[in-house]
Amino acid sequence: MEDFGIYLPRDKHDFERVNQLRNLDDSILIAIIPNLVEWLQDINWPISSEVAKLLLKHPEETIPHIKDVLITNDDIWKEWSLRYFVKELPIHLIQEFKTDLIRIANTPTKGELLEEVNETALMILDTINKE
Known part of the structure; x- marks a missing residue:
C-alpha cells in the first residue's frame, strides 16, 4: 500500500508540495482529500487558500x-470551509449543503454566533435563493 503522506504539505509554507499536488494523478489526490481539508482550519496559513482552490477541482469528492467539518465544534474551521469552499461551488453543488446552511443560519451555536458563521451561511443561502 502506498504511503500517501509523502504528497501532503509538511507545513503551512510548503508551496512546493501544494504545487506538486496539482500534477498528481486524480486517484492519489482524491485519497488525500480528508488530509487536505484540514488545511482549511486556518485560512491565514499561507498555503490554505491554494489548497482550497485545489479542493474545488474535486468538489464531489470533497x-x-x-459536511463532516460542519458537525464539529471547530467554528473557525466551519467559517473558512463555508467561505473558501462552499461559497465557491456552483449553485447545484451548494444545494447539497442547504440543510446545514439553514441550521447554521437559523439556530447557530454560541460558537457559530461568535465567529459569525451564521452570517456566512445566510450569505450563501441568499446566493442559492437568487438563482
Whole structure:
C-alpha cells in the first residue's frame, strides 16, 4: 500500500508540495482529500487558500469531508470551509449543503454566533435563493 503522506504539505509554507499536488494523478489526490481539508482550519496559513482552490477541482469528492467539518465544534474551521469552499461551488453543488446552511443560519451555536458563521451561511443561502 502506498504511503500517501509523502504528497501532503509538511507545513503551512510548503508551496512546493501544494504545487506538486496539482500534477498528481486524480486517484492519489482524491485519497488525500480528508488530509487536505484540514488545511482549511486556518485560512491565514499561507498555503490554505491554494489548497482550497485545489479542493474545488474535486468538489464531489470533497463535499462529504466538508459536511463532516460542519458537525464539529471547530467554528473557525466551519467559517473558512463555508467561505473558501462552499461559497465557491456552483449553485447545484451548494444545494447539497442547504440543510446545514439553514441550521447554521437559523439556530447557530454560541460558537457559530461568535465567529459569525451564521452570517456566512445566510450569505450563501441568499446566493442559492437568487438563482
